[in-house]
Amino acid sequence: MTRAPIAVALDAPDLETAARWAQAVTPYVAVVKVGLELFCRTGPSVVDTVRGGSGVDLFLDLKLHDIPNTVAGAAKAVAGLKPTYLTVHASGGRDMVRAAVDAAPDVTIAAVTILTSLSQGVLDAVGLAGPPLDAVRRLATLAVDAGAGALVCSPQEVAAVRREVGDGIILITPGVRPVGADSQDQARVATPEQALADGADLLVIGRPITGAPDPGVAAAAIAASLPARLAD
Numbered sequence: 016m017t018r019a020p021i022a023v024a025l026d027a028p029d030l031e032t033a034a035r036w037a038q039a040v041t042p043y044v045a046v047v048k049v050g051l052e053l054f055c056r057t058g059p060s061v062v063d064t065v066r067g068g069s070g071v072d073l074f075l076d077l078k079l080h081d082i083p084n085t086v087a088g089a090a091k092a093v094a095g096l097k098p099t100y101l102t103v104h105a106s107g108g109r110d111m112v113r114a115a116v117d118a119a120p121d122v123t124i125a126a127v128t129i130l131t132s133l134s135q136g137v138l139d140a141v142g143l144a145g146p147p148l149d150a151v152r153r154l155a156t157l158a159v160d161a162g163a164g165a166l167v168c169s170p171q172e173v174a175a176v177r178r179e180v181g182d183g184i185i186l187i188t189p190g191v192r193p194v195g196a197d198s199q200d201q202a203r204v205a206t207p208e209q210a211l212a213d214g215a216d217l218l219v220i221g222r223p224i225t226g227a228p229d230p231g232v233a234a235a236a237i238a239a240s241l242p243a244r245l246a247d
């Protein structure tokens with residue numbers, strides 16, 4: 016069976032829970048995502064634990080942002096874990112994104128444009144004036160020019176980002192909620208179908224799956240709801 020283009024966010028409190036969720040969902044989804052909190056708490060061994068024997072792709076969401084030399088060192092250090100995707104902040108600049116790309120040539124570097132948690136007011140306060148979408152498009156272009164093979168953006172921005180960078184760049188969208196699901200703290204959400212129709216390649220979905228009584232059943236249901244053409 017083809018696995019759906021979904022990255023399940025394993026935002027678990029401990030290794031055992033992450034491993035249980037991963038085992039439940041990997042028959043149905045193409046990717047599992049390990050974020051900063053789980054990685055910091057459990058260490059690099061979490062990667063092999065959640066991957067198990069499933070062959071699922073690993074999304075290491077560390078959102079690196081430092082001087083290029085340091086980011087290169089960190090990217091090289093985690094490249095040995097063989098993640099498929101590793102995130103960095105595009106706002107670290109062209110040289111920093113390029114440093115990650117060069118240090119981990121077998122890993123797709125996914126650049127985060129503007130965090131969806133940052134409001135217009137926060138962006139103004141940090142000196143990023145102008146409409147957030149302008150900054151998103153600028154950062155998307157910068158990151159792609161620096162060699163990033165993927166971008167992380169909100170479902171609301173994905174159509175504009177697709178127009179900006181064209182085909183061939185993997186667009187990853189968090190903030191995805193099936194119809195009727197609780198949006199929780201995600202302010203700007205879209206359904207899986209809408210996000211894919213707007214140009215997303217990979218949907219990051221966490222709590223609608225991991226918070227369900229049976230994460231495997233929830234993952235299977237969302238996967239089955241995707242348009243067949245796009246789920247292939």
Ligand code: C5P
Nearest residue numbers: 024050130131189190201219220221222
């Ligand atoms: O549970 P939920 O579906 O909201 O999980 C979304 C995941 O995507 C979380 O791991 C969150 O950290 C991540 N994320 C996000 N918004 C971004 C970047 C990453 O929600 N802009």
